[in-house]
Amino acid sequence: MSNPNIKNKVCLSEEQRQRLKDISRNGTAPVKKVLHARVLLMADQEHPEGRWTDAQISEALGLHVNTIANIRKRFVCAGEVPALERCPRLTPPTPPKLDGEKHAHLVAICCSEAPTGRVRWTLSLLVNELKQRGIVTEISRETVRQSPKKNELRPWKKQRYCIAEKDTARFIAQMEEVLDVYTTPYNPEEPLICMDEAVVELQADVVPSLALEPGQDAKEDYHYDRRGTRPVFLFIDPFRGWRRVKSYEHRTRIEWAHEIRHVLDVEYPNVRKVKLVCDNLNTHHIGSLYETFPAEEAHRLARRLEIHYTPRNGSWLNIAEIELSVLHQQCLDRRIPDEVTLEKELQAWQQERNQSHAQVKWQFSTEDARIKLHHLYPQF
Structure with missing residues (x-):
């Protein structure tokens, strides 16, 4: 028999009653949500066995009577969902050490130069x-650690790659010039030669290496004797399939001119x-011929040489790099x-x-560049 003087009576509709039954039976809902659903079902004025009192519900479910009264009050005043779910907090229980302004200061420090004598910023x-x-x-250090992580800041990492030329118009002009040279039909009277340089470090074993054997990999001691470096010049005719490799003691204008x-x-x-x-190195210039040979000889060689420079930070356009x-x-x-x-x-x-x-089959064309590198081209 329902008590007419009770406050916050729970009167469930058939749909609400069915939803609460599903929540209390499915086994996947949070425990607290299941308990609140059972409280509402037991406190229902239309319960088949009669409404349970708060004391009876408390004894059956192990909840305090005040908790049961609060659940009924939230259901009557706010509705079904607030009575079942925990009310979300608008603020954390304790104020954060870093609010928006302080957090911005921390991010700015992370992105600034490290102190003198230090490679990078550490938590300390x-x-x-x-x-x-x-x-x-x-x-705390932990609070500081979490802040850069949220902003995907990784001060301990540094990526190294070729940064694009700021003067993009100059870059694409030189790039398309080189690509046009590559796509020009082969002319035996005007062959295409690509050249590049590399430095080889000479190293000798301190302890003799162990050769490869069945069941045992070749072994090499990590100690070695460093014996200087040797520059290597490489010239390649990609159409003819010819190349020349030569090492020198030095890498100056004189060596380039002789090559x-x-x-x-x-x-x-x-x-x-x-x-x-070739790339735009200071030694790769007609002036190197005049510095090495008499003017008549340098002029004769220069008249038979047509140089096309790859753009700055664009040495990947040089076929010689592939070789x-x-x-x-x-x-x-x-x-x-x-x-x-080395020479042997x-x-x-x-x-x-x-x-x-x-041979080297170059497939990147000007048309490909205008599609794949469209972000480098000025927009009109």
């Missing part, structure tokens, strides 16, 4: 810096002109003790590649 340095600037009086004269007078003595693609990668993988990826061994290995590799007429 950030904590001390926040205190020294008066942003906080006390803060150019060798290509023009020994390898291509009868052609009208050689189109040379240098092959050279490293097939020949130089090991310890070479001296210049005699380079000549053996060069002879094998030339005999097989290994």
